[in-house]
Amino acid sequence: MSYLRQAFRDLYEQDGLLVMGRGLGLRHVLVKFIRYYCDHIASSGGGTPSAGKRRLVFVINAKGEEDLLVDAVAADGVPPHLLPQVLTNEFTIKEREALYKDGGVFIVTSRILIVDLLNDVVDPGAVGGFLVHHAHRLEEASTEAFILRMYRARNRAGFVKGFSEDPEALVRGFGRAEKALRALHVARLYVWPRFRAEVAEALERVKPDLHEWLQDLTPGMAAVQQAVAVTMDVCLRELRRRAPALDVAELTVENGLFEAFDASLRRQLDPEWHRVRPETRQLVADLSTLRKLLDYLFRYDCVTFYGFLQAVRAASAAGGRGGGGSAPSMWLSMDAADRLFEQAKARVYRVVATDKAAQHGSGGGGGGGGSGGASSNGEPSM
Numbered sequence: 001m002s003y004l005r006q007a008f009r010d011l012y013e014q015d016g017l018l019v020m021g022r023g024l025g026l027r028h029v030l031v032k033f034i035r036y037y038c039d040h041i042a043s044s045g046g047g048t049p050s051a052g053k054r055r056l057v058f059v060i061n062a063k064g065e066e067d068l069l070v071d072a073v074a075a076d077g078v079p080p081h082l083l084p085q086v087l088t089n090e091f092t093i094k095e096r097e098a099l100y101k102d103g104g105v106f107i108v109t110s111r112i113l114i115v116d117l118l119n120d121v122v123d124p125g126a127v128g129g130f131l132v133h134h135a136h137r138l139e140e141a142s143t144e145a146f147i148l149r150m151y152r153a154r155n156r157a158g159f160v161k162g163f164s165e166d167p168e169a170l171v172r173g174f175g176r177a178e179k180a181l182r183a184l185h186v187a188r189l190y191v192w193p194r195f196r197a198e199v200a201e202a203l204e205r206v207k208p209d210l211h212e213w214l215q216d217l218t219p220g221m222a223a224v225q226q227a228v229a230v231t232m233d234v235c236l237r238e239l240r241r242r243a244p245a246l247d248v249a250e251l252t253v254e255n256g257l258f259e260a261f262d263a264s265l266r267r268q269l270d271p272e273w274h275r276v277r278p279e280t281r282q283l284v285a286d287l288s289t290l291r292k293l294l295d296y297l298f299r300y301d302c303v304t305f306y307g308f309l310q311a312v313r314a315a316s317a318a319g320g321r322g323g324g325g326s327a328p329s330m331w332l333s334m335d336a337a338d339r340l341f342e343q344a345k346a347r348v349y350r351v352v353a354t355d356k357a358a359q360h361g362s363g364g365g366g367g368g369g370g371s372g373g374a375s376s377n378g379e380p381s382m
Helices: 004-015 026-044 066-075 095-100 110-118 143-154 176-184 196-206 218-243 260-275 279-300 302-322 334-344 356-360
Strands: 016-020 056-060 083-089 104-108 126-134 158-163 188-192 349-355 374-380
Touching: 004 026, 004 188, 004 196, 016 026, 016 126, 016 176, 026 066, 026 104, 026 126, 026 158, 026 374, 066 104, 083 095, 095 104, 095 110, 095 349, 110 188, 126 143, 143 158, 143 176, 158 176, 176 188, 218 279, 218 334, 260 279, 260 356, 279 302, 302 334, 334 349
Parallel strands: 016 158, 016 188, 056 104, 056 126, 083 104, 126 158
Antiparallel strands: 349 374
8 A cells, every 4th residue: 555655664764662552564564674674685796595694683572473474475576595594592602603603594582692792692883773673661670771872882773663553552651752762772763643644544444344343252252351341340449449549540451451551550550569568569460361351252262262361370379388478369268250161161171970880891891879870070061
């Protein structure tokens, strides 16, 4: 679309942070940049990758999306020998050093790259630039910000281009967008919301054919959802009692369903966080856990969800025994929590009655009468 070409052109001409609304094609723009630098590497080396020094470009902060990006670049026409390489801990330091010297586009985790920078495995002066995915997550103390600080200290000529499709994250707190720009060491902010004229015009030309399908919850899922909602309501009431300075209007179960609720709570408590009692801090953490449970109920299968619940209970028990200053999770002792675990387990296991006499066969003759031969075994219900 025309607005994507304009967004690419603006960011290419001058480094900055590109922020787009969700679903407007930010990944497409990032893929085009990766393809451009792959093609640019090919042409800058005299026609073949081995004909000269290749430019070194890093894609960082793309954890979990490495394969998606590589597949998208390949589908966009980049030949296999020029595709970006994903560097993991399976590569030794010597192997990574050799790859860096050859140049190319690399998708690498920040943990690996910071070690290579500190150990002089890669020379910041030889790096052509950085493409920073999910740039809204950068903070002054983040590893990515430290990498870019080291890079800019020894290389003022290379490029840094940030990408984000979470504009809400840049308006939470004070000066969040400015902090992200400072961490990236760029001065330009390119914002492409849905109501921008170019975007609205492009979307109006090709209207989607929308079909909405509503899937009812299973009885087990509905019971789990109800139990989590009850525990959230109790925790919110307790939090209102322990922290009367909080905005009561925001402390509702409906608001607690969204990720912004966690940030809102911390923002209100941050000025006096050092004076907040451990029990209140634990309530804030519990509300975050319960919100995740509601989200994972729809994202995870029943086995994974039950495993996560078990991990939460085990972590709470370990924290209580360790005495590290964290208070026990109050919600785990509620009746609603017992129903939650029971229903989650019932989605995985089914109790089946079996006949012992039938299991042992007819040769076992004498044993204890016919009335005592039933037993219950748990088996997966999938």
